[in-house]
Amino acid sequence: MTTVPEPPTTVGAAIPANTPHAVSVMFPKWQDNIYYEEGNPIVTSRMECGYPRFFIHPFIQKLCTRLLSKYGKPKESAILFPSRKIAERCREFMKRYYSETETVRIVELKFGPYEKYPAMPIFMVVFPEDGFKVAKQFWQHSGDILSSRMAERCLEVLDQQEKEEQEQEKPLPMGNRGRYARKKQQSPELPSGEERQVEAAQYVEERYGRNLPIEFADQAKVALRRRIAGILATESQHIQDYQKATESELESQRALQGDRGIKGLSEQDVYLYPCGMSAIFHAHRCAMAALDSSRKSVCFGFPYTDTLKILQKFGAGCYFYGLGEDKDIDEVEAKLKSGERILSLFCEVPSNPLLKSPDLKRLRQLADEYDFIIVVDETLGNFSNVNVLQHADMVVSSLTKVFSGDSNVMGGSMVLNPNRKHYQAIKAHQDTEFEDLMWCEDALFMERNSRNFKARSKVINANAEALCDYLVDHPKVDKVFYPKFVCRNHYDAVKNPSGGYGGLFSMMVKNEKAAQQFYDNLHCAKGPSLGTNFTLASPYTILAHYTELDWAEEFGVSRYLVRVSVGLEERDHLLKTFGNALNAIDV
Template structure:
């Protein structure tokens, strides 16, 4: 594989920048990992201390994990300098460092790496510094890397519309790497012809994104209120004082570098604001969510089916005296598209004093209104909110009407860092302008394909909110919303799943929410080393997951029909 999903496969530009940092700061036996802030680097080092250093003798460790700071000056661009924080560690510790990178999502962006490489490659003046004493943690005799300073002739960047851009050389200067010259051209086109705002407007783009999310959430909540009573009848419960979220504002929306960063930091904020308690992972989750809850804090209780019987078990656990920090669930879940009984879980949360965090990435803001039942809603903006598959982002939305709102706000005032890289914000703002329209079309396309597959007689089961936990999903479905663009197909044998997948004439890859239809053998990709464990929760290796895009609806249905015909060939 030459590339892959950015949290699982470190982007090639980031790898190039890592090599430059290793050459400057590292030793022959070391590797490096790059972070956008001192705090994220410290958390990575603490993770290495816990899972690599602890339990080993000094003789077994070539060198202790340490941090170097690299200040790259940019000479006239919007940023006067960029600070890189480099975690250096023995090569044998890389798998553990990679876990931190994957689970937290707090590493640097590929666009940040490109920005730094551009200035380094064009002989910008770079200054390296040793971390301050409180960061270096001299108590364990961590040694800094070589302290080098390089000085070179400065160059300037600009563009015809009056602002200076990090990726638009003028005065005849040429990037040294061909892959960066492509980026020059793309930046010029984006900014010159108005598709993207210029780099200096990144802060305004972030405000626009936060306002867009808050507005859609409020609109969806109002839409859900219109048919709340009928939804409550469906789930067999009474309305115990439904509180809308009309008071939500952009100040209650926080942005992160990716969706997993939003989940990881939400858990971290709750631990800090409420103290160390175990959490609950309810329903079969996206792989890294469970890992975060298990590896940070005192651990978690896992209820992998996410059904009524699991709520019964959870209630017994709480009645026994167990006190939990929070319950994390997806709505609906990935890849089985199950919906949790949020009304019943909310009742337990109010009674036993724990927070509910809902990841609505699969459902998305347009289709479901879940903030009413949650303390926090997290989402991966990388997916359908963006759609274009060229930027990552995440969001966290606080419910202003819930009991932990003030304590979280107070804690986050000191702990939250805006780590979304400026150019990523610009692309994300541009991509999400037509988010609602794209969501509606994808809903219609996915429903048409699923209806066809459901009646084909050639698959064992179609996992889709219209057919899976339907009443629970519709209890939170908005009036104008649909069932989303994600579904999974179960076949009666691995061979038939392979035949279908190979014959399915669409893009193949491990993401979702793309503007084009995408399929993957989800269980084999996400749980290759734990197939038996996943199977006990209904996630079988004979499963193919599909994320529907914006193609012509009739052509999409025909594409799936052709793939089913391959089963009879």
């Protein structure tokens, strides 16, 4: 089982500590989160990293700065993307939401092939400095982001090129001049003089069976897609074993309906994306391609923030039912009966951060009767706990979370239900539009991390349930949001027989001061993200809705809500940790 690292304690430290591509960052005090949201350098200047859709990774920032110095003009800014299609979509987005659109341009660059790595196309969208905020919104909402590992390799190529240019400019020593003189082979100089450390880390990853060599990236993606489809007969530790599975063996797994209980489902129905929000963004694009794109969508339940933004800003707009309760389904049905046609309905099972689950069976019946598409985000439930694909046209997930667990790689997935009416139309769209943009190194890390996904999920389920059972009866806790206590009938309707209630919960104490005291005295990792192998807490509403706190309150999302993602720590240790933090409340 995974060893749980000790959390860092200093503001801005990477979580996990000393992890160059970490996807969370330490905010040890409540006030640190407010400083971050306000852009206060007390916090922002000390950040080693952040959640990559919100805080552009330092490697990407450095690469962008160097490219802009070569191809930009004074008072221009830029943002980098991994494909031309994405760059063009960013430019189109800026045409809608930025006034100086005539000055937005795309610069195309290509790095490599480099050593064992494939060619790395980079598309730089360049614009006046005041356009960065709008371009960053596209980066955040769409999730079609550049991999920090790919940016790291591009920096190595730049360093190598610059070194070679410097060598060419130097006069050769007298004894080496002439037709037989040979230039010494140079190894690339890594940023910050870290060459030896990076080489050692790569050696350990490959030599001791943690990560496979880069040559296995394509096979890793196949293994990931089969694992996500739930059609692997075993949880093998080695990708070579996956490749031994014959097509007839895989077909027999599909006939048995696999882990997801969907007959005919195969890895060909699974698509990998740079992150979970990218999968949601492209699910919306699929729906618009399959049906009449002039229809509005429905956002059902209070979702993670960017899902709603995607539905509002791309396409015809959406109807928002923020409570996501049975009476809201009544309203949706009434709207449909009145003649309104909708494109799609997006929901989460359970929702983030209130852990509500909708009545999927009833929603499916409406979708079949009134011809709209259902997209379910299963990130919090995860397919080892819940079977939501049976009611959906598409299921999306952030692989960054519990599927990976190690908090060191981004990824997302979309799974199509092959038995739904609009499957062929969605498939046809994907056949022409899908781009495989999961960087090869990210695929290797994701494959390695997810090998023990099911075993970790069971431990996390048990830890979270024990902790919530303790908290729900604690005198200093006002409310616990957890699928066992919230909309349980709807969650249980899709819960697998061997599944649990997941590893995420939210809690509220008496007031904001009590929440601050609790948070400040909670000894665990504290920052954005969830689904990590270690317990991770955050004042969710402060981080996700700081500029719209009153609006969030309307849907029961309190400004002093604390969201907790439970990890693999010893259960007694977790109970003691939370008990000590609650004892620190003196208001």
